[in-house]
Amino acid sequence: KTRYIYVNPQDPEQNAIDLAAEVIRRGRLAAFPTETVYGLGGNGLDPEAVRSIFAAKGRPGDNPLILHIAATEEAERLVKTVTPNAAALMQRFWPGPLTVVLEKSDLVPLVVTGGLNTVAIRLPDSLVARRLISAAGVPVAAPSANTSGRPSPANAKAVLSDLDGKIDMVLDAGPCRIGVESTVVDCTTPVPTLLRPGGITLEMLLEVLGEVEAAPALSGLHTTVPRSPGMKYTHYAPSAPMRLVEATDSAMPVILERYIAEAQATGQVVGALVSGETAERLPDGVVSAVYGPRSRPDMIAARLYDCLRQFDNTPVDVIFAEGIADKGLGLAVMNRMRKAAGYDIIRE
Template structure:
């Protein structure tokens, strides 16, 4: 595959996908191509999960390290039997409760899954997306689809078709544009091969929801910033979600956070830097007076953290469009989907945290 190939752009109805467009994308996947498609979390970059050569095209298009495993997307419960060596006892309960939806389950892989998908591990991550376009595409292809986020590796994940085109136009065969993703952060990844089910990546299904079903649930130290050498799930090892500007998280009592952010804006602007602030609707009015940031993005309300999650990656990309050198982001409570928001912010900031 060479850069400069023609990328087909397929605008589609996200609720009632046009069958001829789905079939066109399915044909591309069946012949070993790569297609970006919407899910409820973020856009995925898909290839036939049973074809190692097709999967390698994902890695080349993204510039993704080969030891970073992929998630396999399916459209029926029957598909699981062929893709795992055995079904852990808790898996059926979780699938019945959360599938289709933003939960990936790590289970022992079957011999059908090539090493390219799992980075040579003996486990595989499976997910059943709920987005109608993703469901229709998988069913039409009649194959499991390996799909990481459809962005250049290390960049903020894409939540619109236009985000995908900005990163991957000319590098992939097609983009199916089904409008903005609703969850906005990737799926929760839960390891069922450990003695206690362990969250390797927080996402659209929360720790609290999993705990209510399973009782005891662990959180991998990598979720809160500890580095790992051999990742069992995407996003555990490498720099992720990073815009061009340097991201700093400002944490502490909210009133002190606002004061510290305003002081940092003034200090960096005196040094000739363009400064963006990622705020919430509760704090945004306090950044309207001088010193004002060069760009202010309101992510949503702290009372509705789901809106913050949905807007986060788009906001980081908007900071690039406004040529921000420095990006100051307020932190949120690490409960509910806030755990996923803070995981992504830490990755974006490479753990640069300023305490107010």
């Protein structure tokens, strides 16, 4: 049985924090909120606890976990060296939705890193997360608290729908502010490499670093060897096949209308993942999930995973998704939508 406890995000109740910290110290698992998505936390220095994280999620063992810390200095004993680029990123974006990859120290068990000699570290901004990590007194290994391959959980209800009965506890502090995962940057290369776009935008990284390499897999071509093991797995996918339309603002409604009409004409039940603007002009019979205004990638990011999960409750034969501009948070949103679509992209 999974114990569910509500916590105030602004002023977390100490007894709730202590109970969850105790779960983690005992080598068991507690899901907790961060500003990005909910995490499934366990003692990151305890190989048995880490193995149980992989088991609860059904996650392949070669897809490494992020170690969460509560203060920047705690990174030092987990890595060989904090490179100047990493130090600059930590200084500017921690606490916050940024994960830094560095060479790991001997303290970090190989099961955390999926056998790699590098480790991913993040200092979240969420007060509940930081209080919990402090109280646990260990680095907290935490992947997103979803079943592997499902959309990440941006609220506690989504955590329970995947993991109820499989973990000891869930701390619920309401919906996550950002809604997509942290930005992952590999700082072991001379020019840092963006492995996963997220809450910290590419534009923000460039301000600090001057130069950032984008991992080839981010282009959507999906051919080269993945730099981050997480890149090779299908992610965030709803149960029905999804097709992503990428087009200009003016062409978008026309293209969507045509594909939806064609699918309906063959008797398919059509789902649509769309902006508020587009939702207003959808034909009858379309099952829509509305992610927000087209011009607000921040609002779209916050609603995206819930929208993807909505299609599990109302079965559809195919989902057409409306792409947005690749700028700012839009890059993270589009990266998740492309993965959810299995890279089935309609470009005209």
